[in-house]
Amino acid sequence: MLEAHNLTAAFDGRIIFQNLSLAVEPGERVQVAAPSGAGKTTLARILAGYARPRAGEVRIDGAPLPRRGACPVQLIGQHPERATDPRQRMSAMLAEASADEEELARLGAAFGIQDRWLSRFPHELSGGELQRFCIVRALAANPRYLIADEISTMLDALTQAQIWQALLVEAETRDLGLVFTTHSAALAERIATRIVELRPQ
Numbered sequence: 001m002l003e004a005h006n007l008t009a010a011f012d013g014r015i016i017f018q019n020l021s022l023a024v025e026p027g028e029r030v031q032v033a034a035p036s037g038a039g040k041t042t043l044a045r046i047l048a049g050y051a052r053p054r055a056g057e058v059r060i061d062g063a064p065l066p067r068r069g070a071c072p073v074q075l076i077g078q079h080p081e082r083a084t085d086p087r088q089r090m091s092a093m094l095a096e097a098s099a100d101e102e103e104l105a106r107l108g109a110a111f112g113i114q115d116r117w118l119s120r121f122p123h124e125l126s127g128g129e130l131q132r133f134c135i136v137r138a139l140a141a142n143p144r145y146l147i148a149d150e151i152s153t154m155l156d157a158l159t160q161a162q163i164w165q166a167l168l169v170e171a172e173t174r175d176l177g178l179v180f181t182t183h184s185a186a187l188a189e190r191i192a193t194r195i196v197e198l199r200p201q
């Protein structure tokens with residue numbers, strides 16, 4: 001189980017949220033719902049170990065997130081261009097993933113990655129194309145939990161549907177726990193098995 005215990009987050013002395021606790025079981029798909037600025041991205045980053053809370057802790061099966069090796073909680077964000085090295089071709093980015101070639105090829109096909117994209121740099125891909133690579137990279141790390149923070153906000157409806165369809169198949173096959181945020185009520189209704197409300201402070 002992925003558990004957040006009594007998390008408090010603050011920037012420059014301003015509390016964003018406090019005493020926030022959350023538990024996510026494998027196979028659950030939890031939407032974190034809150035108005036803009038309430039701290040969804042901040043929570044997503046803390047859950048995946050990218051940021052430390054001011055107080056509280058994140059545990060997976062009772063233990064802190066490991067500091068070394070691939071993190072069992074993988075984060076996919078809203079801005080794939082910020083999550084990729086602009087000097088690295090996409091083939092090189094995927095080569096760093098821990099999955100073997102066969103699994104990478106399977107994931108690439110599942111998420112509609114075209115072979116001709118592999119020799120390009122991030123700025124030579126559209127946001128939707130680049131996001132597919134970020135999702136594949138996250139899944140190639142073989143996570144137990146996936147944090148999907150507004151991952152399809154910038155995409156057209158068709159691309160959004162394709163990506164989420166493939167993600168749901170992966171989540172079900174792997175019994176992944178999913179924590180996601182979206183401003184789309186329709187998407188949330190389709191994906192979520194549970195909704196957690198984050199109240200603004």
Ligand SMILES: Nc1ncnc2c1ncn2[C@@H]1O[C@H](COP(=O)(O)OP(=O)(O)OP(=O)(O)O)[C@@H](O)[C@H]1O
Pocket residue numbers: 011012016034035036037038039040041042043
């Ligand atoms: N590095 C930072 N330094 C200072 N303040 C920050 C920092 N990151 C976020 N904040 C502030 O913390 C609050 C929560 O930000 P966050 O991005 O987590 O909100 P959000 O709920 O994801 O918003 P949105 O729905 O608009 O994406 C906001 O008021 C934001 O301005």
